[in-house]
Amino acid sequence: MEVCGEADDAVTALQQAESQKPDVALIDISLPGETGIGVIESIKGRWPAVKMLAVSTHDEQTFAGRVLRAGAMGYISKREPLPKIIEAIRRVLQGEVYLSPQMSTNLLYQAAVGRPLDGDPVQALSNRELQVFQLIGEGISTVQIAERLEVSPKTIESHRKVIKTKLNVQTAAELSRRAFQWAQENS
Numbered sequence: 509m510e511v512c513g514e515a516d517d518a519v520t521a522l523q524q525a526e527s528q529k530p531d532v533a534l535i536d537i538s539l540p541g542e543t544g545i546g547v548i549e550s551i552k553g554r555w556p557a558v559k560m561l562a563v564s565t566h567d568e569q570t571f572a573g574r575v576l577r578a579g580a581m582g583y584i585s586k587r588e589p590l591p592k593i594i595e596a597i598r599r600v601l602q603g604e605v606y607l608s609p610q611m612s613t614n615l616l617y618q619a620a621v622g623r624p625l626d627g628d629p630v631q632a633l634s635n636r637e638l639q640v641f642q643l644i645g646e647g648i649s650t651v652q653i654a655e656r657l658e659v660s661p662k663t664i665e666s667h668r669k670v671i672k673t674k675l676n677v678q679t680a681a682e683l684s685r686r687a688f689q690w691a692q693e694n695s
Contacts, residue, residue, distance in 0.1 A: 509597065518542035525551050530558060532601050535580065537564035537571055545571075545578045545635050552579030561600045563593070567694045569628065572611045573618070574635055582606030630690060632674045640667040644684060645691025 513524035518539045525533060533551060537544040544562060551558050562575040562583045572583040582605055584596040596606040607615070633641060636657075643653045650668070654661040668683065677683045 509594075515539075518544075518547050521547050522550055522554075525555055525558060529555065532559045532561060532597055534561050534563045534597070535575075537562055537566050537575070543635070543639055545574055548575055548578040548580050559600050559603070561596055561606065568608060568611050569614065570630060570638070570694060572607055573615060573631075574638075576605070576615075578635075583611070584608075629675050633671060637667055637671050637674070640664060641671055641687050642691055642694075644668070644671075645687035645689075647688070 512528040512530050515521035515524050516539075519542075521533075521535070521539065524530075535544045535548050535551075539547060542550075544564070548560050548562065551560060560575075560580040562571065562580045563586055564571060564583070565586050568583055568585060575583050581600045581603075582596055584593055584606060585608075588596075599606045630638070630641070639657070640653060643656065648656070650661050650664045654664045657664070668680070672678070672683050675683070675686060677686055
């Protein structure tokens with residue numbers, strides 16, 4: 509294996525994918541700017557032959573299904589030992605899906621029963637709602653979230669309202685507490 513490029517943000521990642529045409533791309537979920545999920549969707553749409561493996565410190569239960577739906581062929585934690593990461597890369601290069609055994613079981617259960625094994629309501633959030641929820645948990649204001657995501661504050665307020673409904677949360681303070689707790693557990 510040979511590393512043909514590196515990127516610290518979404519824009520550079522897409523430029524590298526275009527110029528290098530890698531066989532496999534390792535995509536971090538937490539890229540500045542567009543999320544890693546957005547980068548996966550963009551690469552899949554533009555260069556469908558590029559196989560992708562999401563690599564992250566975030567909770568696999570929350571993100572593995574999302575990255576697979578976006579077009580990645582696997583998900584692995586950065587905390588895994590290097591031989592395990594190399595195994596994941598090789599499996600993805602062979603056209604196989606790579607997930608931890610626990611996550612594979614959870615996704616099979618979800619497909620069979622139609623709901624996640626752990627029943628976590630955060631799983632019901634869309635990718636953008638999850639991104640807003642995570643930013644709320646980091647203590648970022650509505651206006652700052654809007655600027656970061658390049659949308660209006662009204663759009664963020666709309667997302668907050670939907671998130672509160674999906675999580676059965678009544679107040680903004682309760683949403684902030686829940687988001688903070690989730691962010692602490694998933695960072």
